[in-house]
Amino acid sequence: xxxxxxxxxxxxxxxxxxxxxxxxxxxxxxxxxxxxxxxxxxxxxxxxxxxxxxxxxxxxxxxxxxxxxxxxxxxxxxxxxxxxxxxxxxxxxxxxxxxxxxxxxxxxxxxxxxxxxxxxxxxxxxxxxxxxxxxxxxxxxxxxxxxxxxxxxxxxxxxxxxxxxxxxxxxxxxxxxxxxxxxxxxxxxxxxxxxxxxxxxxxxxxxxxxxxxxxxxxxxxxxxxxxxxxxxxxxxxxxxxxxxxxxxxxxxxxxxxxxxxxxxxxxxxxxxxxxxxxxxxxxxxxxxxxxxxxxxxxxxxxxxxxxxxxxxxxx
Amino acid sequence: xxxxxxxxxxxxxxxxxxxxxxxxxxxxxxxxxxxxxxxxxxxxxxxxxxxxxxxxxxxxxxxxxxxxxxxxxxxxxxxxxxxxxxxxxxxxxxxxxxxxxxxxxxxxxxxxxxxxxxxxxxxxxxxxxxxxxxxxxxxxxxxxxxxxxxxxxxxxxxxxxxxxxxxxxxxxxxxxxxxxxxxxxxxxxxxxxxxxxxxxxxxxxxxxxxxxxxxxxxxxxxxxxxxxxxxxxxxxxxxxxxxxxxxxxxxxxxxxxxxxxxxxxxxxxxxxxxxxxxxxxxxxxxxxxxxxxxxxxxxxxxxxxxxxxxxxxxxxxxxxxxxxxxxxxxxxxxxxxxxxxxxxxxxxxxxxxxxxxxxxxxxxxxxxxxxxxxxxxxxxxxxxxxxxxxxxxxxxxxxxxxxxxxxxxxxxxxxxxxxxxxxxxxxxxxxxxxxxxxxxxxxxxxxxxxxxxxxxxxxxxxxxxxxxxxxxxxxxxxxxxxxxxxxxxxxxxxxxxxxxxxxxxxxxxxxxxxxxxxxxxxxxxxxxxxxxxxxxxxxxxxxxxxxxxxxxxxx
Numbered sequence: 001x002x003x004x005x006x007x008x009x010x011x012x013x014x015x016x017x018x019x020x021x022x023x024x025x026x027x028x029x030x031x032x033x034x035x036x037x038x039x040x041x042x043x044x045x046x047x048x049x050x051x052x053x054x055x056x057x058x059x060x061x062x063x064x065x066x067x068x069x070x071x072x073x074x075x076x077x078x079x080x081x082x083x084x085x086x087x088x089x090x091x092x093x094x095x096x097x098x099x100x101x102x103x104x105x106x107x108x109x110x111x112x113x114x115x116x117x118x119x120x121x122x123x124x125x126x127x128x129x130x131x132x133x134x135x136x137x138x139x140x141x142x143x144x145x146x147x148x149x150x151x152x153x154x155x156x157x158x159x160x161x162x163x164x165x166x167x168x169x170x171x172x173x174x175x176x177x178x179x180x181x182x183x184x185x186x187x188x189x190x191x192x193x194x195x196x197x198x199x200x201x202x203x204x205x206x207x208x209x210x211x212x213x214x215x216x217x218x219x220x221x222x223x224x225x226x227x228x229x230x231x232x233x234x235x236x237x238x239x240x241x242x243x244x245x246x247x248x249x250x251x252x253x254x255x256x257x258x259x260x261x262x263x264x265x266x267x268x269x270x271x272x273x274x275x276x277x278x279x280x281x282x283x284x285x286x287x288x289x290x291x292x293x294x295x296x297x298x299x300x301x302x303x304x305x306x307x308x309x310x311x312x313x314x315x
Numbered sequence: 316x317x318x319x320x321x322x323x324x325x326x327x328x329x330x331x332x333x334x335x336x337x338x339x340x341x342x343x344x345x346x347x348x349x350x351x352x353x354x355x356x357x358x359x360x361x362x363x364x365x366x367x368x369x370x371x372x373x374x375x376x377x378x379x380x381x382x383x384x385x386x387x388x389x390x391x392x393x394x395x396x397x398x399x400x401x402x403x404x405x406x407x408x409x410x411x412x413x414x415x416x417x418x419x420x421x422x423x424x425x426x427x428x429x430x431x432x433x434x435x436x437x438x439x440x441x442x443x444x445x446x447x448x449x450x451x452x453x454x455x456x457x458x459x460x461x462x463x464x465x466x467x468x469x470x471x472x473x474x475x476x477x478x479x480x481x482x483x484x485x486x487x488x489x490x491x492x493x494x495x496x497x498x499x500x501x502x503x504x505x506x507x508x509x510x511x512x513x514x515x516x517x518x519x520x521x522x523x524x525x526x527x528x529x530x531x532x533x534x535x536x537x538x539x540x541x542x543x544x545x546x547x548x549x550x551x552x553x554x555x556x557x558x559x560x561x562x563x564x565x566x567x568x569x570x571x572x573x574x575x576x577x578x579x580x581x582x583x584x585x586x587x588x589x590x591x592x593x594x595x596x597x598x599x600x601x602x603x604x605x606x607x608x609x610x611x612x613x614x615x616x617x618x619x620x621x622x623x624x625x626x627x628x629x630x631x632x633x634x635x636x637x638x639x640x641x642x643x644x645x646x647x648x649x650x651x652x653x654x655x656x657x658x659x660x661x662x663x664x665x666x667x668x669x670x671x672x673x674x675x676x677x678x679x680x681x682x683x684x685x686x687x688x689x690x691x692x693x694x695x696x697x698x699x700x701x702x703x704x705x706x707x708x709x710x711x712x713x714x715x716x717x718x719x720x721x722x723x724x725x726x727x728x729x730x731x732x733x734x735x736x737x738x739x740x741x742x743x744x745x746x747x748x749x750x751x752x753x754x755x756x757x758x759x760x761x762x763x764x765x766x767x768x769x770x771x772x773x774x775x776x777x778x779x780x781x782x783x784x785x786x787x788x789x790x791x792x793x794x795x796x797x798x799x800x801x802x803x804x805x806x807x808x809x810x811x812x813x814x815x816x817x818x819x820x821x822x823x824x825x826x827x828x829x830x831x832x833x834x835x836x837x838x839x840x841x842x843x844x845x846x847x848x849x850x851x852x853x854x855x856x857x858x859x860x861x862x863x864x865x866x867x868x869x870x
Contacts, residue, residue, distance in 0.1 A: 007765045007768075007769065008768075009768060009769045009770055018697065019697050019698060019700070019701050022695065022697055022698055023692070023698050023701070023768075026688075026691065026692045026695060026698060029688070029691075030688035030689070030691065030692070033652075033684065033687075033688050034681075034684055034685060034688060037655060037656075037659055037680065037681065037684045038681065040659045040660070040662070041659055041662065041677060041680070041681070044659070044662035044663050044665070044667070045662060045667060045669075045677075048598070048662060048663070048664055048665045048666060048667050048855075049666075049667050049669070050599075050666045050667055050668050051666075054664075055664075055856075056600075056664045056665075056666065056855040056856040057664075057856050058664075059600060059601070059663075059664055059855075059856075060603070060660075060663070060664075063603050063604040063607065063657075064604065064606075064607065066603075066604070066656075066660065067604050067607040067653060067656075067657070070652070070653065070656050071649060071652075071653055074648075074649055074652040074653075075649050078645040078646075078648060078649065078691065079645065081645070081691060081694075081695050082641055082642055082645045082694075082695070084695070084697075085641060085694075085695030085696040085697045085698060085699075086637075086638045086641055086642075086696050086697075087697075088696070088697030089628070089634065089637060089638070089641075089696030089697045089700065090634055090638070092697055092700055093634050093637075093700075094634070108474075141469075141474065142467075142469055142470040142473075142474055142564075143467055143469075143470065143564055143630075145629065145703075145704055147704065147770070147772070149701075149769065149770025150770075152700065152701040153700065153701075154629050154700050154701065154703060154704065155629055155631070155700075156629050156630045156631050158558075158564055158565065158630070158631045159469065159558045159559075159564060160558020160559075160562075160563070160564065161558070161631065163631055176770060176779075178770065178772050179772065180703070180704030180705060180772040180773070181467070181704055182394075182463045182467070182470070182773070182774040183470060184394075184461075184470060184474055184475065185390055185391060185394065185461075186390060187394075187772075187774060187775065188386075188390065188772075188774075188775035188776045188777045188778075189777065272561075289559070290559070
């Protein structure tokens with residue numbers, strides 16, 4: 001798909017293949033439209049130039065017939081592109097369960113990456129090939145945008161919330177990682193690389209990082225250090241909702257609404273607990289906004305997710 | 316009146332005894348305090364030409380910097396340059412360009428009125444515009460703003476230093492000028508049409524200005540709210556857009572694009588009107604599908620309010636809201652496509668003269684088509700995810716806002732130059748400039764589509780070395796484009812002094828504006844004309860035409 005077309009970027013993920021097909025289709029449609037217009041202008045321009053012998057009798061009178069025809073034709077073509085694009089978009093932006101989940105914190109002007117095993121890197125992201133990687137994105141300051149051209153994936157990283165995207169690389173190699181949302185002075189240098197490795201290489205790379213505590217274990221330390229465990233531990237006497245297994249379930253809130261407990265929900269609850277009081281519990285949790293950085297928040301989220309998983313496996 | 320033949324009246328015929336609007340009074344005060352729509356149009360022309368070259372200077376610095384991968388400017392300077400380029404070109408050239416100059420000058424002449432409905436408001440609009448211009452120049456001279464012309468929060472509200480507030484206030488003040496001008500046009504077109512000038516006999520340029528006025532009047536107040544809220548946020552730190560205080564950064568984008576997407580149509584609708592005047596005149600045949608053209612203009616104006624979030628497909632809005640705005644964006648593309656086909660087919664069985672205005676107008680159609688089809692790609696959600704925030708977007712909107720709109724602006728300038736000044740310019744130089752514009756433009760911006768798909772992010776002062784050749788091509792094109800844009804200054808300036816005197820109707824056009832002397836007298840028409848025909852009664856078969864007030868002419 002990508003080799004025979006000149007000036008074509010690397011295509012290194014299943015996501016990119018889907019976008020490529022659509023893009024090629026659109027190039028063809030665009031080419032046809034432009035060729036039609038250029039062709040008509042040239043043909044008419046030559047044939048009906050001033051002084052040419054061509055007959056000018058019987059100008060088209062019922063122009064609406066033509067207009068209806070090309071309105072219907074363009075609308076039909078556009079709707080096909082719309083449906084195709086929308087389908088692919090929903091597929092691109094609805095992250096499936098991943099083989100691996102990596103946390104990405106953007107700040108001016110660097111990408112901080114945290115692997116579930118606790119490995120950390122800056123401006124580089126090592127991933128295994130042919131695995132579905134979920135990325136959870138957060139920003140510490142302004143809006144950034146996470147973009148890997150070779151994977152055709154991009155999402156803004158908006159402060160105050162988290163976003164989840166995914167990709168599945170199908171080629172090993174080193175690919176550019178960019179920020180595409182202007183974020184201030186050194187925006188242009190907020191770049192890094194994604195290193196796609198074979199599974200054994202990746203496993204070796206993980207062990208070479210010399211990390212002893214996984215992200216969830218680091219999260220447990222944060223959980224104790226900030227006193228979360230005082231209320232939320234199973235053997236606590238305070239009437240607080242248990243967090244074991246909460247991830248991935250629907251939570252009923254005091255105000256009658258129901259929220260799906262994903263990364264963004266857990267993050268919101270830590271920073272702004274009074275807005276998300278769980279039904280049947282008193283609104284006593286202090287808010288932690290301003291006390292926890294995005295990396296600590298990610299560790300906590302990883303920990304809370306892990307205690308859910310632990311219970312699942314204990315069953 | 317309708318039976319008198321007044322074609323090509325030599326100087327000295329009674330109608331010409333009244334002095335032209337240019338020479339009616341000669342004091343400086345008579346210009347600065349004028350209420351004549353034609354003089355105000357020239358005042359606006361002076362102001363926006365100045366800003367066009369200020370914005371052009373910033374563009375030159377940008378292209379100069381990008382000629383090498385490392386960049387020649389300091390990052391801080393580069394960031395200020397692209398911010399000021401955007402702010403000045405959008406609000407101080409493109410939005411006012413055609414309405415305040417050709418709209419001001421020709422709306423009354425084309426509908427057979429003596430002036431706009433509110434001449435003093437019209438003059439006030441120019442003063443307010445210049446006040447906003449002073450404020451933006453202040454921010455530029457004092458150090459410039461560095462938040463990008465889109466002022467995304469929280470970068471603009473909490474992080475950017477520089478004169479962001481002054482730049483935002485300049486935009487705030489500028490909006491009042493837009494509103495005053497738009498209001499004036501709407502009232503004038505509704506209330507001051509000559510007898511017989513029914514809605515479906517309006518020249519399409521008048522429709523273009525009418526539709527754009529509706530958009531300006533309804534969208535600009537939202538921009539005023541945005542900039543005011545941004546100021547409040549910057550100074551008091553209310554936290555509307557700041558997540559640290561419970562605000563939402565995305566809210567700014569919604570409010571900003573609610574104005575700024577319609578603003579794109581503010582830039583293109585008058586250009587569409589201009590081209591719809593010029594193509595029939597130089598193809599010597601009626602425009603293809605007049606009613607369809609009117610409907611398409613109004614459809615674009617209305618639909619333009621329902622597409623704003625297509626700037627935010629990757630910003631973290633709900634994916635279903637993304638789907639909705641993608642659909643509306645495809646809808647707004649349909650009337651645009653209809654217009655392109657109608658213009659093209661308007662050449663069929665014509666008797667086409669390739670004079671400079673026609674070359675610019677055909678350039679408009681081609682560049683608008685390329686901008687349009689790449690707009691379809693951006694409307695397609697999955698492709699937008701890939702190319703959003705890259706040079707692909709830059710290339711796309713420059714094709715529309717510069718390629719198309721500025722071509723139409725130059726088309727209008729050449730087409731109406733004899734009417735405005737009473738002089739004819741050198742046709743061969745003008746054709747050369749038109750072709751040079753087309754070549755320079757494509758060379759500048761086509762490589763940016765390729766750079767965009769390769770993944771070059773916008774607003775970056777530096778890029779990897781493998782992209783240099785495309786960037787050098789683009790910079791080379793920009794220098795050709797700069798010459799093409801500066802050339803008219805020379806030969807049009809020359810024509811003011813040495814050009815042949817223009818007759819009333821040098822192009823043999825059908826509009827009422829061509830029944831007045833060139834340049835027109837202060838009060839436009841000695842008697843209110845009566846309109847008996849739809850516009851564009853050109854007959855290519857017999858090489859004749861009938862003006863709107865019913866006078867038949869031989870070719």
